[in-house]
Amino acid sequence: MLSDQIKTKCTLPHSLYRAQQIKDFEGEAAALAGITLYSLMERAGQACYDVFNTHFPDARQVLILSGKGNNGGDGYIFAALAKNAGLSVQLCQMGVPDDLSGDALLACSAWQAKQGVVEGIEQADFEKADIIVDALLGTGLSGALRPEYQRLIYKITASGKPVLSVDLPSGLNADTGAVSDVAVKADATITFVGLKQGLFTGRAIDHCGQIYFSGLGITKQFDSLCSSSVTRISYQDLSDRLTPRSRTSHKGFFGKTLILGGNLGMPGAVRLAGEAALRTGSGLVKVLTRQENQLAVIAGRPELMVADFDLNKIDDSAIRDWATNLVIGPGLGKDNWAKMLLDFVLASDLPTVVDADGLNLLVDKPAWKDTWILTPHPGEAAHLLGCSISKVEDNRFSAVRNLQHSFGGVVILKGAGTLICDGKQTYLANVGNPGMASGGMGDVLSGIIGGLLAQDLNLQQAATLAVCIHGQAADLAAQQDERGLLASDLFPYIRKLVNP
Structure with missing residues (x-):
């Protein structure tokens, strides 16, 4: 069941932001709210898990693909929640855990402390999975996709399995909605702190599926710090x-x-x-x-x-x-x-x-x-x-x-x-x-x-x-x-x- 803080199509905020705006102000907004960045990551993982339960209630075999940044850290938090709920979880890391740093590394360590296994991307069992959680890139994409990410996204698409993307479908430009090479086609996307403007126009329409939003408890503080020049409108x-x-x-x-x-x-x-x-x-x-x-x-x-x-x-x-x-x-x-x-x-x-x-x-x-x-x-x-x-x-x-x-x-x-x-x-x-x-x-x-x-x-x-x-x-x-x-x-x- 969705928490009250998660917004769906009819209740999504009106203001849209560029990825850099969110990067620049989310830390300060969290500090104003008295929340650590790691707590923010925990909230993001929980929001992702809430959407998973609502949008994919019958899924039991979960394949989580985690990247090297904070998006991957959200994947680790989600993995722990899914495992605690008795689901079968396979978590595959792009690169190795040693590539992680900061809060993402803390999330990985917490997962491993609960006997969570970290496997390489090459071990990902697409056939067995009921659902794929895309925690690879989020807003971390800059420029063209590296070949290893392209190959992985092609595999995701070829699997035909439903996908939940964390913050942004990997390969999609958060600011423009453009796809330079290839991008994940998600059935649902949960995005955080501020709505990324690229989610709502151009090719993004074919890649995001149902969009969910969680302000992670810092919406008021973030809005006080950052103004938007793009506004969603409806009849x-x-x-x-x-x-x-x-x-x-x-x-x-x-x-x-x-x-x-x-x-x-x-x-x-x-x-x-x-x-x-x-x-x-x-x-x-x-x-x-x-x-x-x-x-x-x-x-x-x-x-x-x-x-x-x-x-x-x-x-x-x-x-x-x-x-x-x-x-x-x-x-x-x-x-x-x-x-x-x-x-x-x-x-x-x-x-x-x-x-x-x-x-x-x-x-x-x-x-x-x-x-x-x-x-x-x-x-x-x-x-x-x-x-x-x-x-x-x-x-x-x-x-x-x-x-x-x-x-x-x-x-x-x-x-x-x-x-x-x-x-x-x-x-x-x-x-x-x-x-x-x-x-x-x-x-x-x-x-x-x-x-x-x-x-x-x-x-x-x-x-x-x-x-x-x-x-x-x-x-x-x-x-x-x-x-x-x-x-x-x-x-x-x-x-x-x-x-x-």
């Missing part, structure tokens, strides 16, 4: 931004969203963005698109207004003055018509969402605006930054900050563990599912943001809440299965979520 955290409407409201109270896009052959994108803005609550939504697309747009959603864009009337003030906010990009294309639309947007001071080809066109016409929200996926982010997609994914935190520094406003870097950066703070939303890997999802997100901007939310408020609504709606829609999920399947759930 539940932000939904109070959508207050009930007055009984005397009318459509003029809730803004006018102008959506620009839908080049030849691409009416669906603006149609989806337009309905998303309506379903989110924008008072009026007008779609500025190719004349050839107008019938397709209004046939699918007659509540949308439509107009074509005459290049000879691009400075038409009636269009510019009508809108309270803009969305450009869905189905935009890259021809002269598309470029003129972008020029129209760049000349405006209205709050603006830029997506899809609107972003791609910015590569050749870079600009800085405080009044826009950019919504790139990793490919578009790489294009904007002039780098490879893999470089973006290797450090999504750095990528989203660099985009914001280069283009201003608020930047949403989409993907597993979506990041939102306003230049001061980075927000991380753990929402969404693989069913969202289908056409039109980004158009719906753009429309949701536009609908929130129309209702007087500021850029940061609209961006963060829109990401959470979008992902939460997709998660609700995916309850009927992920594969085959369509962007339009989100609409009934969006309507519910904007009426908390």
Whole structure:
């Protein structure tokens, strides 16, 4: 049974930290709490054992793989607890016990004093084990994995046995969520003191399994010493931004969203963005698109207004003055018509969402605006930054900050563990599912943001809440299965979520 101090998905803290921050302040926090570092290690081992009992209640044969640092020391504490409970425990040490020092060596000595056996990694019996406890590296990874660790992790994966990782799946970067070579794929991960930001974005999503957290009794002291620039957010955290409407409201109270896009052959994108803005609550939504697309747009959603864009009337003030906010990009294309639309947007001071080809066109016409929200996926982010997609994914935190520094406003870097950066703070939303890997999802997100901007939310408020609504709606829609999920399947759930 989990102790009250261990947090699960619904109760995890909001602040996220880099590994160095935890290393720098956990000792001081422990001292303030009157706790020795060895006592902290004992608490970590106990927390790990509590998660083991909850998540793997039927396991009887336990294989513990311990590294040379404090992560390995946690493994020794866990081993003693499991042995005392009557479980069959095999503890295998990377290197030899003489490699250990400090508290890890004390934990090893305590294990041996209770007739605990320490074996070499080559003696690990993967076939016999019911579960593998990964106490190899934790946050101790720096740079590429050494070959002996790579070989061991391949063996862990090949065994097909469930894995509990201590603090961090070995091979995963605690700060970025990147995997340089190979990493353990855990079924559950118990992490300590502060949540590592790399656990929640990028490839980490495939490696951590269920994440548990224990502050080890020093949370208050640690938080007083160390501030975080990355914050986890959820729909539940932000939904109070959508207050009930007055009984005397009318459509003029809730803004006018102008959506620009839908080049030849691409009416669906603006149609989806337009309905998303309506379903989110924008008072009026007008779609500025190719004349050839107008019938397709209004046939699918007659509540949308439509107009074509005459290049000879691009400075038409009636269009510019009508809108309270803009969305450009869905189905935009890259021809002269598309470029003129972008020029129209760049000349405006209205709050603006830029997506899809609107972003791609910015590569050749870079600009800085405080009044826009950019919504790139990793490919578009790489294009904007002039780098490879893999470089973006290797450090999504750095990528989203660099985009914001280069283009201003608020930047949403989409993907597993979506990041939102306003230049001061980075927000991380753990929402969404693989069913969202289908056409039109980004158009719906753009429309949701536009609908929130129309209702007087500021850029940061609209961006963060829109990401959470979008992902939460997709998660609700995916309850009927992920594969085959369509962007339009989100609409009934969006309507519910904007009426908390």
